[in-house]
Amino acid sequence: MSDYPKPLDLEPQETVPDVLSLGGILRVLRRWRAIFLTLALGLPLITAIYVLTLPNQYTAKGTILVEMPKGGLQTEMLGQLGAFAGLPTGAPTADIYLSILRSERVAEAVADSLNLTAHYEIEKGTAAEIAEATRLKLKKRVKFDQPDFVTIHILGTDQDPAMSASIVNSYLNQLDAANQTLSVTRAKRTRQLIEEALLETETELAQTRAKMREFQETHGLIALDEQVAATLDLIGTLQGRMLETTAQRDALTGFRRSNSAELQNLNLRIAAFQKQIDTLSGKVAPEEPGDGEKVSDDYTLRLGSVPELAGDYASLLTDLQVQEAKYGVLATRLEQTKIDESQSLPAFEVLDRARVPTRKSGPFRKAFVLVALLAGILGGAVLALLLEELSRRFGPDERRELRGLLPGFVGNMILGKATDGRS
Numbered sequence: 001m002s003d004y005p006k007p008l009d010l011e012p013q014e015t016v017p018d019v020l021s022l023g024g025i026l027r028v029l030r031r032w033r034a035i036f037l038t039l040a041l042g043l044p045l046i047t048a049i050y051v052l053t054l055p056n057q058y059t060a061k062g063t064i065l066v067e068m069p070k071g072g073l074q075t076e077m078l079g080q081l082g083a084f085a086g087l088p089t090g091a092p093t094a095d096i097y098l099s100i101l102r103s104e105r106v107a108e109a110v111a112d113s114l115n116l117t118a119h120y121e122i123e124k125g126t127a128a129e130i131a132e133a134t135r136l137k138l139k140k141r142v143k144f145d146q147p148d149f150v151t152i153h154i155l156g157t158d159q160d161p162a163m164s165a166s167i168v169n170s171y172l173n174q175l176d177a178a179n180q181t182l183s184v185t186r187a188k189r190t191r192q193l194i195e196e197a198l199l200e201t202e203t204e205l206a207q208t209r210a211k212m213r214e215f216q217e218t219h220g221l222i223a224l225d226e227q228v229a230a231t232l233d234l235i236g237t238l239q240g241r242m243l244e245t246t247a248q249r250d251a252l253t254g255f256r257r258s259n260s261a262e263l264q265n266l267n268l269r270i271a272a273f274q275k276q277i278d279t280l281s282g283k284v285a286p287e288e289p290g291d292g293e294k295v296s297d298d299y300t301l302r303l304g305s306v307p308e309l310a311g312d313y314a315s316l317l318t319d320l321q322v323q324e325a326k327y328g329v330l331a332t333r334l335e336q337t338k339i340d341e342s343q344s345l346p347a348f349e350v351l352d353r354a355r356v357p358t359r360k361s362g363p364f365r366k367a368f369v370l371v372a373l374l375a376g377i378l379g380g381a382v383l384a385l386l387l388e389e390l391s392r393r394f395g396p397d398e399r400r401e402l403r404g405l406l407p408g409f410v411g412n413m414i415l416g417k418a419t420d421g422r423s
Helices: 012-020 022-031 033-053 072-083 095-101 103-115 127-140 163-182 186-219 226-253 261-281 308-344 364-394 394-405 410-420
Strands: 058-066 143-144 151-158 347-350
Touching: 022 033, 022 364, 033 364, 058 095, 058 163, 095 151, 095 163, 103 127, 103 226, 143 163, 163 308, 163 347, 163 410, 226 261, 226 308, 347 364
Parallel strands: none
Antiparallel strands: 058 151, 058 347, 143 151
């Protein structure tokens, strides 16, 4: 007589205690031991064979220290909180460097510098496809980590320990190059404009000095009286003030409308200075000064009233003084813009360059085999319990019909085992 109930007589109170008890589970595993042992031992064995074929991987690490912005850590933390709150904030310095490191431009430069296409043995496809495949493979083997506000870790993994260190160090070099190239700030653009103006002024100053030297060699040194000297001093002062006002107007041009009151006021002042200079130089007839500044006092006089030779000398001397004053102003502003540029340029320090690793970082063969063993035991037990429950539900005729549908080995192992247990 069979130990099991009829296929249609599925009483939970009779089947559950037999299967869910420890003794019932052991009996089920013993009955279905072929399937259980196949999974419990076969899965870790296959996993062990597979992981033994995997090559060792080595990981190198480099660390950079990002310079804190003005205001220190509190400013950086407030910027992070403002970003969480949805407030418009400037990008943190570390995030800027992470964006540069993750860019296609840097990845392409690293791949080209180390000839990674040949190292990864990528040969199929067009030149563009090969380059893209190389970058994708490189990005899969490089990881960027930011443990805090001021530190960035670069991790590179490769089968060759020396290549893993070279990849990380190449990223550090490319980051430095990209930082210098891409940091086109307002201060840098201003510096470039001032350098161009300074170079032009230097050329004009050299030409004016050459004209003055030629004039002195031709006519000899002419002694001007004190009134002419005072007039020249006044013209130089006016030229300097006009130059400063022009610089103020140029600085505000990009931030104010052309019809703003402040720009119009500066333009009026520049026109007034130019008119005073033209009057003192004798280019225009003198007029009664209006609401602007006084053109001259009783001690000064128009240069047009002096002899022609002295006027020529005075004109050359005026141009020379103007060029020297302009050169001095531009040189001072150039030094200031260099200071501003150095302060506005984000900086970082390479804290640790990558060294050739001596220990492998993967694969973890023991861990893989252990996980496969646990998965095989658990899967085999679950499958055995499932087959045990199915065997209770099928009668002899149903089992014979299913055995004909399944492959011979599988049908005999599953349904044949159930038939033996019921007979």
